[in-house]
Ligand SMILES: Nc1nc2c(ncn2[C@@H]2O[C@H](COP(=O)(O)OP(=O)(O)OP(=O)(O)O)[C@@H](O)[C@H]2O)c(=O)[nH]1
């Protein structure tokens with residue numbers, strides 16, 4: 001886990017709120033002071049910390065908790081909201097054919113991140129390739145080649161050529177038909193100087209990248225902000241990869257400063273290994289820092305009362321036929337959390353009727369596990385509207401999940417049956433009540 005110290009202090013603060021006998025002005029002030037101290041220690045900008053604490057204090061003291069939510073839950077919710085807010089917008093890279101250019105200063109982690117990014121796209125079922133556009137540093141070619149071998153993706157480089165544009169063009173030509181995502185590594189410089197800018201611009205003109213990702217070392221702390229801005233002003237970046245978050249106490253400064261620039265942080269690097277890479281999502285990140293695993297149920301309850309009878313609404317949504325793969329994923333999570341499936345399995349449309357044997361149960365568990373891996377290889381759009389998944393998508397998803405096409409089709413079949421069944425329930429009141437009870441809705 002990155003930012004351990006910040007996480008520990010914030011978790012202590014959350015516990016303090018959860019255990020408080022009274023949530024009063026004294027507690028709120030104390031909590032705000034704790035948060036201030038924790039954020040400053042993580043290098044977050046003083047001005048930002050002051051603004052944030054003022055906002056938390058004001059909201060915690062003035063806003064009334066919504067009906068059904070306790071004061072404690074309400075204050076935790078506010079702390080969470082405001083922390084998420086300073087981390088900026090979230091952005092996901094599209095899962096499509098594209099060219100991605102990695103740019104940044106010397107030694108920030110560009111080449112390493114190329115390999116990490118390749119793994120990310122491979123998991124989504126696309127065919128990434130790496131091109132060595134760093135023609136200045138002699139060892140750059142070998143380094144990227146080694147990484148490409150390690151993550152098992154095709155590589156192109158030309159050791160003899162000293163023109164980056166030429167090498168990149170050669171590579172793009174070579175991979176035109178055999179790749180989906182062309183990831184181009186470029187050279188670093190000591191600072192953002194004219195020479196680097198003009199090389200970048202030349203490369204952009206030739207390669208027309210869909211994404212221009214700025215790679216930055218989180219150890220720069222608050223300096224990440226001005227640097228990202230300078231790059232953005234000079235060449236227009238489309239996203240940020242913040243590396244080495246594992247080795248710095250200044251991660252809070254880097255994250256919050258970079259988030260202010262206007263280009264979203266898309267990934268964070270959390271180690272030297274190719275798999276030490278995470279999609280950056282502000283709310284998920286804060287959830288983990290605050291130890292939301294522990295207080296998840298607390299916040300879920302808060303959420304429910306915020307949205308009225310949320311569980312019931314979910315159930316109704318399921319049964320009205322508006323049921324997508326995200327719903328099914330949640331439903332499966334819930335089912336696997338319920339231990340042996342025998343209780344609910346009879347209701348699942350695996351074709352069997354009556355009581356299921358243990359063997360079938362194991363098979364069901366395995367199937368659910370596989371379904372989850374498959375759904376992880378889908379894009380958000382595909383999970384939202386599974387109907388768009390035709391054969392070319394099936395192939396891509398299967399490749400990403402490391403399964404056969406038939407397994408993806410099986411999942412889609414299961415989804416369609418579940419959807420139909422859900423719809424069927426809606427016309428039968430007794431069945432509906434039963435389903436609600438068994439799936440533990442409405443509690
Ligand atoms: N701990 C840690 N180390 C990282 C991370 N990302 C990169 N590194 C290390 O940082 C060093 C520099 O990484 P490179 O990928 O070579 O950086 P670069 O930007 O390509 O460097 P130049 O091509 O010389 O400009 C290497 O030793 C990497 O292993 C990360 O997320 N965490």
Ligand SMILES: [Mg+2]
Nearest residue numbers: 110111134140
């Ligand atoms: Mg490099």
